[in-house]
Amino acid sequence: MKNLVEIIAENIKRERKKLGISQCELGELLGYSVKNISKWESGKGTPPTIVLPRLASVLKIDVNSLLTEQTPPRLFLGIDGGGTKTEFALADSNGNIIRKLFLGTSNPSDIGIKASLEILKSGILEICRDYHKSSISVYAGLAGGSTAGINEQIHQFLNTFGFANIDHGSDARNAIAAGLGNEDGIAVIMGTGSVAFAQHENTQYRIGGYGYMFGDAGSGFAFGRDAILAALQFEDGSGEPTCIYEIVKKRCNRDTVLEKLGDFYEGGKRVVAQYASCIFEACEKDDRVAQLILRRNLEAVAENIRGAVKKLPTSTRPIPVVLCGGLCGAYESVIITMLQDILSSDKQKYQVAVCRKPLVYGALMLSGLSAEIKEENE
Secondary structure, three states, X not given: OOOHXXXXXXXXXXXXXXXXXXHHXXXXXXXXXXXXXXXXXXXXXXXXXXXXXXXXXHOOOOHXXXXXXXXXXXXXXXXXXXXXXXXXXXXXXXOOEEEEEEEEOOOHHHHOHHHHHHHHXXXXXXXXXXXXXXXXXXXXXXXXXXXXXXXXXXXXXXXXXXXXXXXXXXXXHHHHHHHHOOOOEEEEEEOOOEEXXXXXXXXXXXXXXXXXXXXXXXXXXXXXXXXXXXXXXXXXXXXXXXXXXXXXXXXXXXXXXXXXXXHHHHHHHHHHHOOOHHHHHHHOOOOXXXXXXXHHHHHHXXXXXXXXXXXXXXXXXXXXXXXXXXXXXXXXXXXXXXXXXXXXXXXXXXXXXXXXOOHHHHHHHHOOOOOOOOOOOO
């Protein structure tokens, strides 16, 4: 139980910050020095009783609110850590986005658990500043975050902040929640990596997603790798003519694509995935090689969708298929058109759409937020 001095100190500091005024400015409004204000806010002294009504008025509250311990509002923190970036979103219980923050990748499989936790710590401290962490429920969905050992370290790390509730797991859960909510259907994630999930009665079944060493077709890495390979093969004479070459070479900013080869290996998945858009840019020019690459990747995605359907009850109605990830949003028309064409011969019919919600909104839902999420009001 806090004593009255601590309660007054917290209330003065909180309300002053809400108004966006400094200790010095508050002192000037009251006719007191910044030293006095600092003492009041640190609990080393209290305002004279005669000053309380004026202090409450300046802070735009009543005296009773100044003297009463305030229950912090319940807040929700969602974290979406993908292969390229980590997004943080803080929302109130009404679904209003208070803050958003973007940092680099937090995938421990790529950058190591120590660097991953540093990214998370930096983001959490920044986005939760000025708020009581004991009032915040958090869900952290991270690429590579559900593997044994890593999962335990993330749990221990999140426990150190004193959050009201914590939960964590794979970033795939963010996408499923954002794309399907609690409904049955299929979520296809096409980010730096790719994977499909069937969801039935809030149980998820994974199909594919075994990493870049074993395919990952339809991912940013796969498209980027195929674009670079097509350019290299054209350059050495083993491949057929394609405008992918000029697009990739321009992006490389070198005289030849081969000169960039070492950088691709050094940069790994994230650097290679940055070249995925080259395929779609070439498709817009009706490039045959790009069209073949696109179809080959989407045929593999279709196979994952067909595998996912087997996990769902037989239905005569079209199965919802939600495509999640940056590639889907950027190239929605070309991806959906070709994917629907590939799936058109199936007996089972599909209702294919792109998830328009940021995947971090799925993390907010998993943190316990039940209200409809509104656009940020910053």
